Structure formats: structure tokens, C-alpha cells
Amino acid sequence: MIEMQGLTKKFDDLTAVKDVTLSIAPGxxxxxxxxxxxxxxxxxxMLAAILAPTAGSARVVGxxxxxxxxxxxxxxxxxxEAPGLYTRMTGREYLDFFGEVRGFRSVNVVPASMS
Ligand SMILES: Nc1ncnc2c1ncn2[C@@H]1O[C@H](COP(=O)(O)OP(=O)(O)OP(=O)(O)O)[C@@H](O)[C@H]1O
Ligand SMILES: [Mg+2]
Structure with missing residues (x-):
């Protein structure tokens, strides 16, 4: 499921991750x-493909x-730990926004108490 081979990340002179080799099986x-x-x-x-490794490689789901x-x-x-939420959005707007980004049709749900 997850394979790391010599995974390394440097930020200038600082080695943040050094030569990690690890396999994680499904489940x-x-x-x-x-x-x-x-x-x-x-x-x-790096495993989430947000940050490029400096050296080594990793595969996730192949x-x-x-x-x-x-x-x-x-x-x-x-x-x-820092989720980076858009604080100007309500919970419902969040669901609508990310649902739309993922290709879901926008559905207007009216709570039972209001119908
Ligand atoms: N974008 C960046 N630019 C420069 N240095 C960074 C960057 N991101 C992380 N670092 C440095 O890389 C090292 C590893 O940081 P990282 O955030 O991966 O540690 P962590 O194990 O998640 O720590 P914590 O337990 O505090 O969450 C730290 O010295 C950090 O200051
Ligand atoms: Mg951390």
C-alpha cells in the first residue's frame, strides 16, 4: 500500500527526513x-504528494x-495538526464546496425540523 525507499527531505542545510525505507501492507x-x-x-x-522528496522514492497505492x-x-x-480551514465558510458551505470539487451534485438538504 505504501512503499518508501531511501526517502529523504532536506530544507537547505537541514535534513528533515533521512533515508527512510519502509513498507506498509494493505490494512x-x-x-x-x-x-x-x-x-x-x-x-x-511527501507520501501525500504535497512535498517533493530531495532523494529516494515512495509509492502509494502503486x-x-x-x-x-x-x-x-x-x-x-x-x-x-493545523487543518487550515477556511474560517469564513460554514460547515454546510464546506460540504457543498468540497463535494462540488469532487464532482458531487449539490443537494439542498432541509433539516426535518424546518420542513
Ligand atoms: N517548509 C519547511 N521549511 C524549512 N524547514 C522545515 C519545513 N518544514 C519542516 N521543516 C523542519 O523540518 C524538521 C522536521 O519537521 P516536521 O514538521 O516534519 O517534524 P514533526 O516530526 O512533524 O514535528 P512535530 O512533532 O512538532 O509535529 C523540523 O526541524 C522543521 O523545522
Ligand atoms: Mg508534525
Missing amino acids: EVLALLGPNGAGKTTTVR HDVVAEGQEVRRHVGVLT
Whole structure:
């Protein structure tokens, strides 16, 4: 499901993720534990094809995170510690907006108490 080979990310002189090689099978649950700044979020961002690795490679659901980033992003959902919500949108507007982006038809649901 997830394959990493020598996955590495450098930010200038800082090596945030160094040479990670790991396989995760379908149905397997993996927790990345480490102190602040260990590189957990950077690893997840590379696996979600949000951030390009400096070296090494990774495949998610068989797709290369660099060459097939769009396909990877189609399969992956990430909720980080800073979700980056659009605070001007209501919950309902959020569902409408992202539903529309994903190709769902907009449906007006009237709560039972208001009908
Ligand atoms: N965009 C960036 N530019 C420069 N340095 C970065 C960037 N993103 C992360 N870093 C640095 O890379 C290192 C790893 O950061 P990362 O956020 O991956 O750690 P983390 O394990 O998720 O930490 P935390 O437990 O605090 O969430 C840190 O030293 C961080 O400051
Ligand atoms: Mg983090």
C-alpha cells in the first residue's frame, strides 16, 4: 500500500527526513512516533504528494509520489495538526464546496425540523 525507499527531505542545510525505507501492507496501521521536529509531518506530506522528496522514492497505492502525484492525491486524505480551514465558510458551505470539487451534485438538504 505504501512503499518508501531511501526517502529523504532536506530544507537547505537541514535534513528533515533521512533515508527512510519502509513498507506498509494493505490494512496495516502504522504510527510514526518521534519528538517535535523528528520529520513525521514532512514524511506524511511527501507520501501525500504535497512535498517533493530531495532523494529516494515512495509509492502509494502503486503510484509514484513524484511522477504520479495527482493520482496519489486522489487516494490520500491528510488531516494535520493545523487543518487550515477556511474560517469564513460554514460547515454546510464546506460540504457543498468540497463535494462540488469532487464532482458531487449539490443537494439542498432541509433539516426535518424546518420542513
Ligand atoms: N517548509 C519547511 N521549511 C524549512 N524547514 C522545515 C519545513 N518544514 C519542516 N521543516 C523542519 O523540518 C524538521 C522536521 O519537521 P516536521 O514538521 O516534519 O517534524 P514533526 O516530526 O512533524 O514535528 P512535530 O512533532 O512538532 O509535529 C523540523 O526541524 C522543521 O523545522
Ligand atoms: Mg508534525
